[in-house]
Amino acid sequence: MSNNDNKKKNNFIHSPLLIAVVASSLLVTAYSAYQKDGLYSYYNYDYKMPFMTLAMRGLADGATPFYVTDDFVEMAQSQNPDYYIDMARTIPDTADGAESEAAAGKDSLDENGNTSGSDNNAGSGSDAGSGSSGIDNSGAGSSDSALDSSKDNATAEGSGNKADSSIEASGASADAGSSTSSSESSEAASVEPEVEKFPYMTTTGEVDAEYFADALFIGDSRTVGLSEYCEELDEQATFYGKVSLSIYEANNKAFVKTGGGKLTLEKALEGKEFKKVYIMVGINEIGYGSTDGWISSYTEVIEKIQTACPDAIIYLQAIMHVTREYDNTKAPDASINGVINTRSEALKALADNRRIFYLNINEVFDDDNGDLQADISFDGVHLKASAYTVWYEYLRTHAAEPCT
Amino acid sequence: MSSLTDLVFIFRFVPCFILIYYIVPAAMRMWVLFFGSFLFYTLGEPRWCLVLLGATIFNYFLGKWTSLQRKSFLILAAVFDAGLLMIFKILGLTISMDFLPIGISFYTFKMIAYQADLYTGKLKERPDFVTTASYFYFFPQLLQGPIMRPDNMYSSAIWIDKDVSSRKERLGIYLNNIEDGLKFFIMGMAMKVLIADHLAVLWKDLHTIGYESISTPLAWIGALAYSLDLYFDFWGYSLMAAGLGVALGFPFVQNFNHPYAAKGVRDFYRRWHMSLGTWFRDYIYIPLGGNRKGTFRGIINLLIVWVLTGIWHGITPNYIIWGLFLYVLILSEKYIISRSKTLFNIVSRLNVFVLIPVSWVVFAISDMERLTVYMTRLFPFFGISGYVNTSDYIKYSTLYWPYIVPGLLLLIPCVFDFCEKKRRHPLAVVVLFVLFWLCVFSTANTAGNPLMYLRF
Incomplete structure (x- = not known):
């Protein structure tokens, strides 16, 4: 009966939006399901959300059915266990960085082009051993790599022995097992043709605002807050801060705002001569990836900075904690601060205390339980405007200065 | 869910x-x-x-x-x-x-x-x-x-569709229902997800900074943003609910009728959250006698309604204050300002565009101390205490104007009415389709594993 047939046809034509929505949803869902373990394997799909969220998230991160951006590939690869750096590997000392770079992949370079793997710490061990007077502090003495130890400054005298004992005492050298091995190896093989001087030591007092005139701050929204509510720093320093910044983004994407547009970190650093670079990232990618993947990206960022500003001191700031209430509410079955601690510990190991220092700023923000103090944050993650001055004070009292 | x-x-x-x-x-x-x-x-x-x-x-x-x-x-x-x-x-x-x-x-x-x-x-x-x-x-x-x-x-006619003879006709009705409902659903979802949820971030940011540290212009922008956020969140959600109802064969339930086009607070609340307002009218105000037992009784009855309205929204003091504030405004409009037509025309618009947003700030902040601080930022007659970044409003207006401007446009009745009227036009179908996927995209990327969803 053609009349009825017509009506049926007409029915569907009269609901074009419905047809379009249903058809497109089915397509996206089918594609997502098909690529669940392929393109979208990074997301560890657990069926709790509809399939199509995979495609949506993929799209946001740079993956379409026809074209995948390099960023997405990089991000997905960082899950791969072979893709991280073995920090404990010993690398033979070579004059040029090229060979060691091939061997180690991405160890950070210092100004002499040597890899700062375990042998550089070996170098530091022998330096302390040779007992050059004013230079002990930043060496093995603080090889647990926290500049918070003003105690270390006070107690460590100019002798290598003291430095060695403080290594053992500060058992929390964590993955800097390299430094303990280095101090041992320094006893055995202390034949270094040249004594390497430490360029910096921690200050025992405070630096003033001018210290930050040639400083660069890289970070996420917490750093942005620092630029907005700490007048002293805002006047002196440069800020490459961006809300929702992750280390992946800092490493790969153009996030630095300039007059014309956005630049990648390398481009932004071109021609710049920052002498101090402060970094704090990590909270935005707490749920993503692995610690090793995070560290590997972080190392690349450090390298980029060192290439552009070889003279710069790099301060790696621990990821700031969140309040206990936030941790309990947003992640009742997990511990955000726990993951923060794991990653910050791994970050510590990247510090060599010659040019790269680790700042445990959580010291001044934590309460007795190791969470962010509840009364300095309204949302559990960011500081109140009035609390940024505490951060500034910490930086002023934990700065490294040239010793000679 | x-x-x-x-x-x-x-x-x-x-x-x-x-x-x-x-x-x-x-x-x-x-x-x-x-x-x-x-x-x-x-x-x-x-x-x-x-x-x-x-x-x-x-x-x-x-x-x-x-x-x-x-x-x-x-x-x-x-x-x-x-x-x-x-x-x-x-x-x-x-x-x-x-x-x-x-x-x-x-x-x-x-x-x-x-x-x-x-x-x-x-x-x-x-x-x-x-x-x-x-x-x-x-x-x-x-x-x-x-x-x-x-x-x-x-x-609803859906229960009596045995009156409709052929299966094909019934299918036509069903598809029609679903199509129409889907359109309202998408319109509402777009308002909520694309406008309201983004403006909510601005409001949250102010909370994070600490109200004592925001400048006065930013305080007003915040009040504006919160007002728009609340409106589009609620109106959007109501449209989604109404759309679902229509899709299932039920009549369209109107909850908002362009409140910001109202002349005065009294009119505003006949257009805002209408299903609640009429509920209070039909089940509290009228049974109590409404206006019919004299002016004084009428005033008392209205007071009862507004106190209860405040309590319905929340039992912290700020909600009661909110209700009473609106009550006073309504009384003054009804008995005092309405005596002069020109005065009424001016004051009524002022009430809607200035005092209603202020009332939403009272509605939004439960902590009395923080509310007071916010008020001193809105009306800075006591100076600034503590550090304020005086150019903060520039940052926020630059960041949020893409959401504020469409919001303001949608306050104009003919804008939305035009969209509603033309919802069967092919171009409207394309626009709604795009909006649908934008909303889904936005929602998918803010949900996810609890640690991942954090964006700082």
């Missing part, structure tokens, strides 16, 4: 539900509606789902006597329903927010409406259990309203 914007709801629950709902014969549809809604609520509120079930059963039985015009039973039902709401509100405040069952403010009011309509005879026959339960449980409206009336529920 604790929201209509939940992707699990949109892509899993709704398709399955609509398919089953329209496939089964008309007589069974009420059962499908009840079971579907029951499932929906239980999945979204596993802790307190028995409260709703218990209240439903209790109200159903009480209905037997209210429908027989037994006044004491009406009073018992009203006390029970209102009392249930109050108890949980108090628990929610004193113990923790987890103690407030989702939707309780809405379903208890539906229950009271049900009893009252049975008593007055507005609802002529006492419905059977499934029909009664479907009314209370109606999933599009269960979480956040609108508070549809009982007779709207039962007068």
